[in-house]
Amino acid sequence: MREPALIRMLPDGRRLHLHDGPIDLIIEASGAPQAISAAYEAAARRFVSILDELCSELPLLRSRAGKHAKRPRGAVAQRMFTAVEPYSEDCFITPMAAVAGSVAEAILESMTVAATLERAYVNNGGDIALHLTNSQCYKIGMVERPDCPSLFGSLEITAKDPVRGIATSGWRGRSFSLGIADAVTVLADCASAADAAATVIANAVNLSDHPGITRVPARDISPDSDLGDLLVTRNVELLSKLEIDAALENGLRMAVSLRERGLIHSAAIRLQKCVCVLPPSAATAAFFCRDGFLKPSAPQIHAQLDLAGRTSPHA
Amino acid sequence: MPDVFPPDTVRCDACPVLCYIKRGHAGACDRYANVEGQLVRVDPHILLDRAKSQGTPLVPFLEREGDWDGKIMKGQETFVTAIGAGTTYPDYKPAPFIVSSEVEGVDMVTVVTEGIFSYCGVKLKIDTDRHLGPERNLVRAQGEPVGHVTTAEYGSQMLSLGGVHHLTGGSKSEGRVTCETLLDLCNGKEVELTIDEGASVRVAAGKPPVVNGQREERMRVGCGSATIGMFAKQWLGKVDDVVVVDDHITGVLSEHQAGKLLGVRETGIAIHGRRSTPGRYFQVAEPGTGWGGTNISDPLTILKPFKAKFAWPHLRLLMVSTTGEQFAYYELDDALRPVEKELPETLKESVGRIRENCEPALTTVLFMGGAGGSLRAGVTENPVKLTDSVKRKLTRVTCGGAPAYIWPGGGITFMVDVTRMPENAFGYVPTPALVAPIEFTLKKDDYAVLGGHVDYVRPLGDVLKEKERQRQIVSHAQNPWPLKPRIESSES
Numbered sequence: 001m002r003e004p005a006l007i008r009m010l011p012d013g014r015r016l017h018l019h020d021g022p023i024d025l026i027i028e029a030s031g032a033p034q035a036i037s038a039a040y041e042a043a044a045r046r047f048v049s050i051l052d053e054l055c056s057e058l059p060l061l062r063s064r065a066g067k068h069a070k071r072p073r074g075a076v077a078q079r080m081f082t083a084v085e086p087y088s089e090d091c092f093i094t095p096m097a098a099v100a101g102s103v104a105e106a107i108l109e110s111m112t113v114a115a116t117l118e119r120a121y122v123n124n125g126g127d128i129a130l131h132l133t134n135s136q137c138y139k140i141g142m143v144e145r146p147d148c149p150s151l152f153g154s155l156e157i158t159a160k161d162p163v164r165g166i167a168t169s170g171w172r173g174r175s176f177s178l179g180i181a182d183a184v185t186v187l188a189d190c191a192s193a194a195d196a197a198a199t200v201i202a203n204a205v206n207l208s209d210h211p212g213i214t215r216v217p218a219r220d221i222s223p224d225s226d227l228g229d230l231l232v233t234r235n236v237e238l239l240s241k242l243e244i245d246a247a248l249e250n251g252l253r254m255a256v257s258l259r260e261r262g263l264i265h266s267a268a269i270r271l272q273k274c275v276c277v278l279p280p281s282a283a284t285a286a287f288f289c290r291d292g293f294l295k296p297s298a299p300q301i302h303a304q305l306d307l308a309g310r311t312s313p314h315a
Numbered sequence: 316m317p318d319v320f321p322p323d324t325v326r327c328d329a330c331p332v333l334c335y336i337k338r339g340h341a342g343a344c345d346r347y348a349n350v351e352g353q354l355v356r357v358d359p360h361i362l363l364d365r366a367k368s369q370g371t372p373l374v375p376f377l378e379r380e381g382d383w384d385g386k387i388m389k390g391q392e393t394f395v396t397a398i399g400a401g402t403t404y405p406d407y408k409p410a411p412f413i414v415s416s417e418v419e420g421v422d423m424v425t426v427v428t429e430g431i432f433s434y435c436g437v438k439l440k441i442d443t444d445r446h447l448g449p450e451r452n453l454v455r456a457q458g459e460p461v462g463h464v465t466t467a468e469y470g471s472q473m474l475s476l477g478g479v480h481h482l483t484g485g486s487k488s489e490g491r492v493t494c495e496t497l498l499d500l501c502n503g504k505e506v507e508l509t510i511d512e513g514a515s516v517r518v519a520a521g522k523p524p525v526v527n528g529q530r531e532e533r534m535r536v537g538c539g540s541a542t543i544g545m546f547a548k549q550w551l552g553k554v555d556d557v558v559v560v561d562d563h564i565t566g567v568l569s570e571h572q573a574g575k576l577l578g579v580r581e582t583g584i585a586i587h588g589r590r591s592t593p594g595r596y597f598q599v600a601e602p603g604t605g606w607g608g609t610n611i612s613d614p615l616t617i618l619k620p621f622k623a624k625f626a627w628p629h630l631r632l633l634m635v636s637t638t639g640e641q642f643a644y645y646e647l648d649d650a651l652r653p654v655e656k657e658l659p660e661t662l663k664e665s666v667g668r669i670r671e672n673c674e675p676a677l678t679t680v681l682f683m684g685g686a687g688g689s690l691r692a693g694v695t696e697n698p699v700k701l702t703d704s705v706k707r708k709l710t711r712v713t714c715g716g717a718p719a720y721i722w723p724g725g726g727i728t729f730m731v732d733v734t735r736m737p738e739n740a741f742g743y744v745p746t747p748a749l750v751a752p753i754e755f756t757l758k759k760d761d762y763a764v765l766g767g768h769v770d771y772v773r774p775l776g777d778v779l780k781e782k783e784r785q786r787q788i789v790s791h792a793q794n795p796w797p798l799k800p801r802i803e804s805s806e807s
Contacts, residue, residue, distance in 0.1 A: 003329050011779065021330025022344035055331035174345060222343075223324055223335040 005051070007044045016040045020051045023103055029111060029120040042114030043107050043122070050076060050103060061095045062226035064088070076106045083192035086263055087200050094226040100127035101167050101195025125174065127167040129191035132159035140166060157187070163265055165191030169198035176218050176225065176232035180247055181205035183270045187280070188263065197264045205251030205269055212237030239272055248276040323352040394425070394716055394790070394797050415759060415772045422759035423798055424772055426694045433748040435684035436477025437500050438730065440468065441516065441524045442534040442676035444637055446562060446602030447472045448513020455509050459492035460485065464510055470534040474508070476500070482747055494747035500680050501733045501741040501749065514604060520680035521734040527604055533673035535637035539566035539607065540595045542637055546665055547573035550633070553661045556582040557633045560599065560617065562608035570594035583625030587617050607636040614643055621651045633662055639669030679732065682714070684751060686727035694755055700765040701755065702727055710757040713797045715740040716790055735791045756797055
């Protein structure tokens with residue numbers, strides 16, 4: 001039977017938890033107490049219908065996006081479509097690639113429309129929409145694997161930065177990936193754009209015909225997957241340093257091209273304990289280099305940082 | 316949309332995504348899965364929320380629409396249960412979760428683990444007067460022996476199921492069926508049991524038992540003798556003699572102490588069976604599923620002819636069972652033979668009162684298990700110290716947040732009422748053995764003293780952060796809050 005959407009405060013009394021089917025949001029707003037209440041209420045009201053709206057167009061959202069594809073009608077669905085459209089010429093992508101970021105963005109928008117907030121975030125399973133004003137900032141920690149949540153880096157985003165969306169994709173995550181990255185974290189103008197870009201970059205972090213990589217048709221695992229018979233990554237054995245560098249480089253090329261097209265600001269790619277960072281271009285902001293973004297082994301990393309920002313912490 | 320599915324694909328209807336889920340996989344939410352062709356909620360790690368009243372923390376939005384101020388449920392407290400925590404068995408490693416929290420100024424540590432119990436079973440209390448089967452006879456499920464009939468208690472029959480001999484000592488299928496039976500009973504499901512040379516019963520925790528297809532409604536008000544004592548006054552003057560038919564102790568008003576005190580005249584009644592004390596008879600018939608747990612359907616069969624010296628024509632006799640469910644009214648004819656007549660209005664009330672004084676008949680399921688070697692080692696480096704600490708009541712033991720009764724003596728052998736635990740708290744491993752949650756809560760200082768894995772203690776807030784695998788539920792209204800620093804004797 002259909003479970004009702006859940007809405008509640010987390011035990012800390014500050015954060016709002018919204019849950020419905022596969023959507024799970026953690027929300028926090030800062031500002032005047034009445035503003036927070038109004039924002040949370042608006043978020044909850046917007047939230048209760050969002051899953052049904054999306055599901056009413058699910059077959060369309062699971063189909064390949066493209067110039068000639070039918071555009072969805074729903075507001076969230078249109079965000080999804082718009083986010084994946086830039087990639088639809090070059091690769092197979094469906095609006096579902098941006099679903100998490102788009103939902104986060106839509107909820108955040110309902111909050112900022114309803115109340116004047118100093119800052120707020122809507123975190124949809126790691127895909128985060130941000131709202132920042134004045135001198136506000138958020139400190140974001142990055143996790144490489146959801147099953148062992150230790151931070152591999154942290155970064156600070158201020159109101160002056162253009163970044164309002166963060167997304168992470170990888171084969172260990174909840175959605176399927178065609179690539180082998182443990183995690184690709186992307187900073188972009190908005191969460192839906194970050195979500196789509198993270199998917200595309202994570203797919204690009206790859207090695208062809210490698211016997212240590214287990215791939216299965218998506219449909220074999222999940223019969224109604226939007227990826228159909230495409231091969232998705234199920235396991236990656238330990239790779240050599242050369243192989244890791246090659247895979248990272250494939251991902252990095254993709255990230256660079258997306259940055260050149262103005263689709264993302266920066267990206268961090270993690271594969272088997274190696275991190276590769278594409279900083280934002282000088283024109284944007286310098287936050288990537290600030291305050292120990294690559295905390296775990298910063299000295300080594302900086303020593304090996306080449307122009308593209310690629311690094312490998314193998315000693 | 317996909318067109319061809321393997322035959323055991325299920326479609327989940329928990330949300331409008333309506334995922335098709337293949338056997339062994341989970342849906343898009345990771346919360347529902349296809350387990351052997353069945354849609355199952357894969358319970359994430361369960362956290363208990365301490366709420367002021369039941370049902371508040373998870374608020375379906377639409378029910379509150381209009382008046383929700385975005386502030387409900389602030390400041391609730393959370394207790395991490397062991398359900399879904401996993402186990403490190405058989406390794407001597409620290410338990411999967413060792414959580415610290417501050418409660419009323421005292422640092423508390425809760426060690427959370429799921430125990431694998433090969434030494435475990437359930438004690439069933441079945442509220443019935445009906446004879447379920449001879450003591451010591453085998454209790455079977457699906458034809459396999461899974462336990463035995465043990466003592467009869469006040470208004471109920473006890474069965475002992477499981478235990479290491481049925482789980483691991485018999486045939487493979489005996490072990491499997493025993494494990495399945497225990498698991499179902501502990502998770503509140505109905506189980507059908509048959510007793511050798513006895514009845515067939517359908518039982519589920521907290522539900523009325525069904526004996527030979529007949530649902531038990533009420534527990535008896537007392538034994539036959541006690542019933543006489545309780546109602547003697549109400550019968551005075553309305554009837555000359557009363558027999559309360561009971562397989563254990565049948566009571567006779569005119570002979571009973573209660574009747575004597577009220578000056579009830581001797582009636583010359585004579586009863587089959589063994590007289591214990593005046594007005595109290597054992598073994599008036601064979602045990603069965605008839606009147607008052609005997610095998611009789613005609614109560615006159617327990618009467619011998621009335622003694623002519625005392626009896627008189629038109630003598631009024633009421634016969635009734637211990638639950639008031641069966642009754643009959645007789646008057647003696649000129650030959651002093653009882654002739655059944657309609658129950659007079661004046662007696663209907665007393666029969667009704669017997670019935671209404673009988674409490675609802677239920678089946679109670681207590682899980683009993685022993686926390687053995689490796690489980691204790693997961694809590695402390697020196698396992699015997701944990702036993703000692705539990706015995707000294709410095710450490711509180713709970714199962715899914717429900718209070719556990721700890722047996723005195725060696726080891727940590729405990730019993731818990733499964734209806735006070737969260738739903739589907741139990742699992743199994745094919746060993747076969749049951750997997751049950753168990754939490755040990757004690758002061759942080761005490762934990763260090765008993766050689767606890769203090770290096771592995773994590774603040775509650777950290778554990779809560781891993782929201783992906785967690786589910787918060789409301790604490791059972793009758794359970795004391797497990798973290799309350801008052802360490803007292805575990806209650807039943």
